[in-house]
Amino acid sequence: MSATGPLSDEGLIRLLDRTGARLEDPFFSQYAKDLTDDDLRRFWREMTLTRAFDNEATSLQRQGELGLWVPALGQEAAQIGSGNAVRKPDFVFPSYREHGVALTRGIDLPVILKMFRGIEHGSWVPSEHSFHLYTLVIGAHTLHATGYAMAMDRDGLVASGKPENDGAVICYFGDGATSQGDVNEALIFAAVNNAPVVFFCQNNQFAISEPTTRQSRVPLADRGKGVGIPSVRVDGNDVIASYAVSNWALQYARSGAGPVLVEAFTYRMGAHTTSDDPTRYRTRADEAYWAERDPIARLTTYMENAGILPDEYREEVAQEAKGLGRRTRELVKTWPAPSKTEMFEHVYAEPHATVDAERAWFERYERSFLEAHS
Amino acid sequence: MSATGPLSDEGLIRLLDRTGARLEDPFFSQYAKDLTDDDLRRFWREMTLTRAFDNEATSLQRQGELGLWVPALGQEAAQIGSGNAVRKPDFVFPSYREHGVALTRGIDLPVILKMFRGIEHGSWVPSEHSFHLYTLVIGAHTLHATGYAMAMDRDGLVASGKPENDGAVICYFGDGATSQGDVNEALIFAAVNNAPVVFFCQNNQFAISEPTTRQSRVPLADRGKGVGIPSVRVDGNDVIASYAVSNWALQYARSGAGPVLVEAFTYRMGAHTTSDDPTRYRTRADEAYWAERDPIARLTTYMENAGILPDEYREEVAQEAKGLGRRTRELVKTWPAPSKTEMFEHVYAEPHATVDAERAWFERYERSFLEAHS
Amino acid sequence: MTTMTLAGAINAGLRAAMERDSKVLLMGEDIGPLGGVFRVTDGLWKDFGGERVMDTPLAESGIVGTAIGMSMRGYRPVVEIQFDGFIFPAFDQITTSLAKMHYRSRGAITLPVVIRVPFAGGIGAVEHHSESPEALFAHTAGLRIVSPATPQDGFDMIQQAIASPDPVMFFEPKARYWDKGEVDTDRVAAQLSSEGGASSATDEMAHARVAREGSDVTIVAYGPTVRLALQAAALLDGEGASVEVIDLRTISPLDTETVVRSARKTGRVIVVHEAPSAFGTGAEIASRVTEEAFFHLHAPVLRVGGFHAPYPGSKLEHDYLPNLDRVLDAVDRVLMH
Amino acid sequence: MTTMTLAGAINAGLRAAMERDSKVLLMGEDIGPLGGVFRVTDGLWKDFGGERVMDTPLAESGIVGTAIGMSMRGYRPVVEIQFDGFIFPAFDQITTSLAKMHYRSRGAITLPVVIRVPFAGGIGAVEHHSESPEALFAHTAGLRIVSPATPQDGFDMIQQAIASPDPVMFFEPKARYWDKGEVDTDRVAAQLSSEGGASSATDEMAHARVAREGSDVTIVAYGPTVRLALQAAALLDGEGASVEVIDLRTISPLDTETVVRSARKTGRVIVVHEAPSAFGTGAEIASRVTEEAFFHLHAPVLRVGGFHAPYPGSKLEHDYLPNLDRVLDAVDRVLMH
Ligand SMILES: Cc1ncc(C[n+]2csc(CCOP(=O)(O)OP(=O)(O)O)c2C)c(N)n1
Ligand SMILES: Cc1ncc(C[n+]2csc(CCOP(=O)(O)OP(=O)(O)O)c2C)c(N)n1
Ligand SMILES: [Mg+2]
Ligand SMILES: [Mg+2]
Numbered sequence A, B: 001m002s003a004t005g006p007l008s009d010e011g012l013i014r015l016l017d018r019t020g021a022r023l024e025d026p027f028f029s030q031y032a033k034d035l036t037d038d039d040l041r042r043f044w045r046e047m048t049l050t051r052a053f054d055n056e057a058t059s060l061q062r063q064g065e066l067g068l069w070v071p072a073l074g075q076e077a078a079q080i081g082s083g084n085a086v087r088k089p090d091f092v093f094p095s096y097r098e099h100g101v102a103l104t105r106g107i108d109l110p111v112i113l114k115m116f117r118g119i120e121h122g123s124w125v126p127s128e129h130s131f132h133l134y135t136l137v138i139g140a141h142t143l144h145a146t147g148y149a150m151a152m153d154r155d156g157l158v159a160s161g162k163p164e165n166d167g168a169v170i171c172y173f174g175d176g177a178t179s180q181g182d183v184n185e186a187l188i189f190a191a192v193n194n195a196p197v198v199f200f201c202q203n204n205q206f207a208i209s210e211p212t213t214r215q216s217r218v219p220l221a222d223r224g225k226g227v228g229i230p231s232v233r234v235d236g237n238d239v240i241a242s243y244a245v246s247n248w249a250l251q252y253a254r255s256g257a258g259p260v261l262v263e264a265f266t267y268r269m270g271a272h273t274t275s276d277d278p279t280r281y282r283t284r285a286d287e288a289y290w291a292e293r294d295p296i297a298r299l300t301t302y303m304e305n306a307g308i309l310p311d312e313y314r315e316e317v318a319q320e321a322k323g324l325g326r327r328t329r330e331l332v333k334t335w336p337a338p339s340k341t342e343m344f345e346h347v348y349a350e351p352h353a354t355v356d357a358e359r360a361w362f363e364r365y366e367r368s369f370l371e372a373h374s
Numbered sequence C, D: 001m002t003t004m005t006l007a008g009a010i011n012a013g014l015r016a017a018m019e020r021d022s023k024v025l026l027m028g029e030d031i032g033p034l035g036g037v038f039r040v041t042d043g044l045w046k047d048f049g050g051e052r053v054m055d056t057p058l059a060e061s062g063i064v065g066t067a068i069g070m071s072m073r074g075y076r077p078v079v080e081i082q083f084d085g086f087i088f089p090a091f092d093q094i095t096t097s098l099a100k101m102h103y104r105s106r107g108a109i110t111l112p113v114v115i116r117v118p119f120a121g122g123i124g125a126v127e128h129h130s131e132s133p134e135a136l137f138a139h140t141a142g143l144r145i146v147s148p149a150t151p152q153d154g155f156d157m158i159q160q161a162i163a164s165p166d167p168v169m170f171f172e173p174k175a176r177y178w179d180k181g182e183v184d185t186d187r188v189a190a191q192l193s194s195e196g197g198a199s200s201a202t203d204e205m206a207h208a209r210v211a212r213e214g215s216d217v218t219i220v221a222y223g224p225t226v227r228l229a230l231q232a233a234a235l236l237d238g239e240g241a242s243v244e245v246i247d248l249r250t251i252s253p254l255d256t257e258t259v260v261r262s263a264r265k266t267g268r269v270i271v272v273h274e275a276p277s278a279f280g281t282g283a284e285i286a287s288r289v290t291e292e293a294f295f296h297l298h299a300p301v302l303r304v305g306g307f308h309a310p311y312p313g314s315k316l317e318h319d320y321l322p323n324l325d326r327v328l329d330a331v332d333r334v335l336m337h
Helices: A037-062 A076-083 A099-104 A109-116 A140-154 A181-193 A220-227 A239-254 A284-291 A295-306 A311-334 A340-344 A353-372 B028-032 B037-062 B076-083 B099-104 B109-116 B140-154 B181-193 B220-227 B239-254 B284-291 B295-306 B311-334 B340-344 B353-372 C006-020 C044-048 C060-072 C088-098 C134-138 C151-163 C187-193 C197-205 C225-238 C256-266 C281-296 C314-320 C324-335 D006-020 D044-048 D060-071 D088-098 D134-138 D151-163 D187-193 D197-205 D225-238 D256-266 D281-296 D314-320 D324-335
Strands: A091-093 A169-174 A197-203 A231-235 A260-265 B091-093 B169-174 B197-203 B231-235 B260-265 C002-005 C024-028 C053-055 C076-080 C114-119 C144-146 C168-173 C180-183 C209-212 C217-221 C243-247 C250-252 C269-276 C302-306 D002-005 D024-028 D053-055 D076-080 D114-119 D144-146 D168-173 D180-183 D209-212 D217-221 D243-247 D250-252 D269-276 D302-306
Touching (some): A037 A109, A037 A239, A076 A099, A076 A197, A076 A239, A076 A260, A076 A295, A091 A140, A099 A109, A140 A181, A140 A197, A140 D060, A140 D088, A169 A239, A181 A220, A181 B181, A181 D060, A181 D088, A197 A220, A197 A239, A220 A231, A220 B220, A239 A295, A340 A353, A340 C314, A353 C324, B037 B076, B037 B099, B037 B109, B037 B239, B037 B311, B099 B109, B140 B169, B140 C060, B169 B239, B181 B197, B181 B220, B181 C060, B181 C088, B197 B220, B197 B239, B220 B231, B220 B260, B231 B239, B340 B353, B340 D314, B353 C256, B353 D324, C002 C006, C002 C151, C006 C024, C006 C076, C006 C168, C006 C187, C044 C053, C060 C088, C088 C134, C088 D088, C134 C144, C134 C250, C134 C269, C134 C281, C144 C151, C144 C197, C151 C197, C187 C197, C209 C225, C217 C225, C217 C256, C217 C324, C225 C243, C225 C324, C256 C269, C256 C281, C302 D281, D002 D151, D006 D024, D006 D151, D006 D168, D024 D060, D060 D076, D060 D088, D076 D151, D088 D134, D114 D151, D134 D168, D134 D250, D134 D269, D144 D151, D151 D180, D151 D197, D187 D197, D209 D225, D217 D256, D225 D324, D243 D256, D256 D269, D269 D281, D269 D324, D302 D324
Parallel strands (some): A091 A169, A231 A260, B091 B169, B169 B197, C024 C053, C024 C076, C269 C302, D024 D053, D076 D114, D144 D168, D217 D269
Antiparallel strands (some): C002 C180, D144 D250
16 A cells, blocks of 8 residues: 555554564654563454454344444454553543453443444443543534543642642544544644644545545644644554553643644444445455454464463453453343333433423323223 | 744745835745736726725724624735636635635625614625635634545545546635634544645734733744644735735645745734724834835835736726725615514524514514504 | 435535536545545545545644635635534534625626535434534525435535535435435536526525425425425325425525415415424524414414434434424414314 | 612622632623623632633634533533624634533534623614613523622522523623622522522512502513603603513513513503614514414504614614613603503
């Protein structure tokens, strides 16, 4: 692939090459040097579980158990690498494809499916996981992330003098999102307010069917130059580099130095969603090219060569993945349909006459209806 | 002034220094070399007339003849310089302060006041002057300009092989506007579509009361880097440099090379509008500093020194300016109030039952009302 | 006559409009090679090329804003907003620019832009994919708001909307995309090729249709709820109540004449739409009917719509939306008087 | 009791809220050193500093979006939108994020954001500075919509809105900013410092006020038209017609109870607002009144509002807006029955 502009792989930070050989980077290597073999095994485990879950969700959708599914296939390294750089005082704003990040935040993955089964719009308590709900309106959450970061700053969680107490926000979005006014405003508000926020753009090369060339004629990381915030392009299929760059970026933001833009260059190996048909807009050759760059395979090769991926561990994780799949399958079917009146709940925090009246009417109506038919 | 970031004067293209001495620029001088003494006298005349008109409008507002006035005071060089680089096939999208540009487009200046007198929202036919109506919603027109430029491209008005037939769009907006989502989307759409549009940002250092530092931490011209379009910072108080840079930018766009961003660094010498009170947010010292950099004074000095501003010409223009003031004053008062039913006109191009019904009702109502009182 | 789905009819209508007038072009997200997420533009990119079927950057304000600029040079852009819930980033461009340009230029500029919006619910979608925001546009002068309910109207009205010199918001009931119907493809072609075609097309598009005649109760519906109203009418027929169904087709202008005529006849009116009742289009319809037919009404105009709550998870949408039982309940209530 | 203008009362209310709760902060364009273009935030930047009175970049979506983020951490941002016509770039953030976050998080997140909007016309302004977009927000569940008409309400309601856990759109009738009135500054302070203060404040803010009692005709108004309604009532008093004036105060929720009670009493209702009548809030009020008081009404509910046309040049605004003559005309018409 000798693509140029936003699809070129020029200037990507890389710590594992595509054959799984370890590389050095004069600046970023130090931000991965704390990684132990156990850490790498954890990365490998999390990437493997994410993919197993993802595939299970896709088949559940095919079986009619979910209305839709949004696979993260191929983006596991970008997500697990960056997610592992997040620590206690930080806060994460995902878009809607960050199942890998969700796992690193301690979300029980099957719970994500409630929204795709149509039970509710969000199924975890964000403050419990420092992980906001998914946002489907492209780019809207980047402003929430920026405001949240401004508030962290005010709350003394940045450059407090005790680095271990400091926090920052990391906000995920896609290549397509970079065209939205909101995302650009978020970059501007963050820059002007020196907000501690890492903008983490997963350039998976497509906004549904549109290649990134429809959003930009330069690498997306350049957007940072426009507003004066540092930006980095990282190989998003390299979990170690994704970790290192995110680790640096979060430290930078926590230290009070301001926002950072990270572009993780990756590839969406699956369909945009289960409703999508990628054969309409990309070639098998393209897909094959990227299959060779599968982020899990790359890490596996490296760890095998380094002798840090023992068979027992692989087997253990394989079992865990199988178990997760099984549990997901079973769990989904046990969820009761929400009660009808739930649609009136939480519209407002305080009573609202219109909601109350409509709810009362609905309950009367339902009762009369039941009575008539009983 | 040793400002940094968006208020620094670093990297400004300048062909006249503030004492009125002519400077050379290795690249841009050639784009001013076609300027004759007559051209410079025309610039001087247009700047002088713009200011005279502007001051007249301010006093008309003070006298209650206008609801509001938006002075262009101090921005005459940026406007007359760029406006004079526009030629036949080009099209101009002003914001709401481009009275100088309006003059170069052959708008009879007093006509602008109709909108500020509350008679109507726009008072010239854009296609007759290749000059769109003023737009008060900050940034909205930058997208219209981009779409218009895309259409010019389709219409074969760009890189046609006959450079004299080629055209481009020039779109004006302020420093504050650069934060709007729409402006950022316009830059992105223009870049991706390689649209022939010159984005001309007059950084007059204020968005009403907010200094440009509230919009950016880097020079506004840098916004171009974010989307991969060339950008230039020009001294907006230097009419020759403003002309040269605009001349280059328009040629660039007309040639099919794509969009350009020009930041004209200038200063709003007057109030934001007649409703504004700049003493609340800036110092006399600041104003005095910029009074010394008055763009008309600078050109005057240069032309005097060069012996190309004869007294008779000055006198002639002074008379013309006085005449324009007088005519403006008189004209404004002769404009009849619009007829009441004009509010129902042009809501739609084709008949619309709701408008028709309301209009019919209103006419009946007005009649009954008159009858009752007659 | 050909059998077509609603989606197919709109697709065919777009194709016809593009063949008729080279100034017609399509803009939107994923409308090119993919053919749109609902495949409404299927095949058009292949046949007309990327210059006329433009995949745009992912920014709705940008799409509408550049469409406005293009239409200022005589183009007739047909914008696809991917889903109802994603029209809001374009709200400013639609409300303050698109709707007002003709007025503020005192007629010097016309903006023949069509904004296609797959809208409403009932397809088991995730959040923001089932909204009915039509009332938010109907309140703004300068926009025409229409919604086809049948393949015939899909085919005709998309062409009429494109031919109209005014901006048109074209709300497509996505749950009905795959419903089939007979389509006469000749009539609208004849209309548009005749003298004053654009005017008569605009005028025709501004009229409601009596989808079924009746004498006891009038049900006013549009878009996705027309089928529901007809189902209710058919069912009630068996029970001895004669229901007139009006397929509104146009929301701005509201075809008050047709609705009021029916109201005067039946004396009982129900408005059914998916959008929340509160401050919805039903309020306007009810108010107009009441203003103009007050002394003919036997009962207040009733509204059957969504509740004052965000569109819920799809497991609840059947209960959130007006359904057959709720329509029948409303009919019972108006018939009590 | 102190005499204050409406602008002064809101300023004092903001100050009191900021003193009461350090989490309250103001965001907007030019609200700092300038004190806002209407000077409603005058002096607050000086006294509370730039960290609590924040001049933001010029981007309304950004302002509302970042306010949402800040409120997720317990802040209570009060956003000023400079003029009604410039709220549209923030429409998406308000409609899809601000209104829905509490619902979509099933109550886990509350967003106590207040959006202040100087609105409506009558001040001789240029385009986009005289709009009345309240109906566009009332249709969306999750937002509370209020409008104070008096200095007392300006002072009380801004504090109640800030105390409420729900997002509140706070529409300030800019033409009334300089009207004076007596203000009791103690009552709301007591309310808010008592147990359950936020709930009772939210509840109180959700009730209409009978601004003048009467028995023949009810005029429902809010914000800028309350004074007009009272003028009409005073004038008609001399002519023997007794007019009840309801100052709605709250649009969402609509205080149907108060309005319907009055409608049942007088049997004749007129709604007066500046926004265009078509698809405006008056349609909802008329529909609700008709639904609930149909058999008490002597005449259809009439609406007196702006026309279905963009807000015109200021030379025409007197004719575009509901004025005393048009209100009197409507009273005549309902009294004919
Ligand atoms: C405002 C808005 N417009 C349109 C959509 C429909 N949509 C959903 S995903 C998507 C593409 C997003 O692409 P990208 O930002 O690259 O993220 P990815 O899906 O590739 O992770 C689109 C257009 C949306 N969700 N929100
Ligand atoms: C969308 C929008 N928001 C707010 C305003 C109110 N407003 C009018 S001018 C202005 C400042 C504009 O500053 P800038 O872009 O620098 O242009 P300048 O007035 O300095 O020429 C503001 C905030 C507006 N007109 N439109
Ligand atoms: Mg993508
Ligand atoms: Mg400025």
